[in-house]
Amino acid sequence: MSNPPALGLRDFIAALPREGRWLLATVAIQLLGRGMTLPFTIIYLHEVRGFDLGLAGSLMGLIAIVGLVVTGPAGTLIDKYGARPVILGGLVCAIAGDIVLAFADTPILAAAALGLLGVQAGVSWPAANALVATVVEGELRQRYYGVNFALINLGIGVGGVIGGLFIDVSRPETFTYAFLGNAATFVLPALVLLGPLRHVHGRAARPAVDAPDATSSYAKILRRPEVMWLVAIGILLSTLGYGQIESGFPAYSRQIAEVSTRVVGFAFVVNCAVIVLAQFWVMNRVSGRRRTRVLVATAGIWGVAWVVFGSTGLVPGSVAAIVGVIAFQGLFFALGETLMQSVFPALTNDMAPDHLRGRYNAINSASFQTGAIIGPVLAGFLLEHGQSTVFIALMVVGCVGIVAASMRLERRITPAVNGLRPPLIPESAQANA
Template identity: 25%
Template sequence: MAVIDILGLPNTRGRGPLIVAQVVDALGTGLFLPFAVVYFHASKEIGLTTVGVMLSIAALLSLPAGPLAGPMIDRIGPRRVVIVSNLIRVLTFTGYVFTDVPWQLIVLVTVTLWSESLFRPAAAALVAQVADDGQRARWYAMERSLRNVGIGAGGLFGSVLVGWGGTSGYTAVVVLNAVSFLVAAGLVAAWRRTAVPVPTGSSPAPAGDEPARPRGGYRDVLADRAFFGVLATVCVFALCDLALTVLLSAYVIEARGLPAWQPGTLFAINTVLVVLAQTAVARAVERYRRPRVLQVAAVLWMVSFALFAAVPGGHSAVAFGGLALGMVVFTVAELLQAPTSSALTVAIAAEHVRGRYLGLEELMWSVARVLAPTVFTWLLAKGPGLPWLALCLCCLAAVVVLHRLNRVLPASVLRESVDG
């Protein structure tokens, strides 16, 4: 068995520029992501509360972006939408450097979030186009591993720039992020689908990424009742994922009174496990039915949330042991869910409306991003265990929905091995 297959990596021959573009994009994102809030506060001298309001307004205004991205992807093809979204972010991040007026920054952040909501479903649709038969989950897994590596490395480099240059360092981070989007756009633009090796006896793929001939709209997507169940699970899993970045630090430091170093260490555990194990886990589960894999992920998330909730306050070493165990279980759930959920959405979608399916999936993530900060902090204020209990109940509901999906979905979308 080839080493590539053992590691769960997909066939990447002829698709090198796309992979390099993913890494460059992730490096740039990693540069800016840890400093997004503090950049506007420290570099633009805007109050933290005002920054929070700005970001919330921008997130709300960007909610329609996902559904609107779908028709664009279906009409002009995912590669072009990826390029456009990257070029838009070149402009918005350049704009950050030249203004410190809050309303102008709200406009720029809103446009940035719109472009991100174009990018994510377009990138997923592009993977669905270029992946070999039966390897979509592997591609999504590899993409996630590369993104974690890039974000981690970018974050470290960004920390060096900020620590060394102060305000100038923040500006350098933003400029380099804009450059990374420009390079990524150029790499994707330079790639042509004809570069992908064609198996013997098969017809070559058309140049570029021409959209499919059949016409369709959201009426076709909304007629797919099973997809509503998929969307419900996407929203649940998005909330579970966001618990890591939105809830965990506040819970550990504020609710349990534990040392401030612990959340960062827990994030590091998560990142290392994703980088080392994501592709191998995707390969290990690809022969199983996707709803079953997602059910296991939901149950593991429930276990991890119970472990987090049971952590005692005031006993640092004992608490960290429980938190670390919970983080390992949490990460295993992520490793199972992330590539499987993406592959399920792509598999259930007809090709000519695939962008619309992915656009609605992006909408569920956007809704979760709006809900998570408010709901999690409100529940945490009512009681330290309440956010974890609420997430457990959501996961339990997802298990029930997935049980039904496992019965009603056609065999052609249940397993990666039969995915075309």
């Protein structure tokens, strides 16, 4: 095995192909609007539009539900027509959804708007990952996914700060401006895809009809053991991670640890900051290493994080509880996220045949969306029934499950798919060969 040389930001950008630089340039701006609106959407529906809280919560759930429904068809369309037109379709839906939501004064209009945003959420992940895989190759691809994740968090973090300073319930028009601003942020990536990247379709040539895997349905792909283990890992990562960020974490922090909403908000800010600052350090250390072992490290860090977080319930309302909440979200969890996002998308795309990348990325996306649905339901049920200890214990057990599934996956994939590179052969040895 050979470890690639460490790269700084300038070296990384210089090494990217022109198309990769254009794609990366739009990421933070696109997520800036999401950061401005996502934390405040349910507040907008409830306090500005006057929908009761139960209805507002159900409407918010439409984003995940619609996203899960459209992911499968999106993967098929990516493989057939290319990732670029699918991304453009999603961007059009997002622009329309935000414009409608800015003026939605009835539940039907709000549902239509959030459904359109769900379409974009469902197609963007598999299509974007598939498009990146067609323009960035080799070791640079894994690094790209890591930097992309850091920029996503930078955009969301900065957008959240802007939204928090700008949006005011006593001035309903600020919500309208925020949603229209979010719509505007989707225009830039659309212009890039229609202009500088109009030649990049993101569609691989199909192999001969009699070639292995020339045609594969989702059922056939899912029967592959390595894919099933990948799906299991994705569901667990999302259930224990993203499925708890906006549900179990704030609920436990407020009800059990008894910290203020300001502490919860600050923990999110620290989370984004750690991800942005640590990404290159992490990226350079995981390059050339087994990706499954990096996922094991993620599970280990998250396991410790959940234990630390659970212990805050023993000292509610104290300084120790505040430190524990911030340490969970801002340090342990952020570091685990950074490790995971540095390797998981690359693992998926290196596993996938070129002409089936859309379907593989759709399966990956669906597994995370499934966990994002399971996580809040699980947290809500257990915490509502006073089972906070059981909740923390299940999170820790889930981390053990990630370790077991990652080791099973390691035995099913090749070293190259797992991120290992062949050793460099010295020039003297080549000359003597």
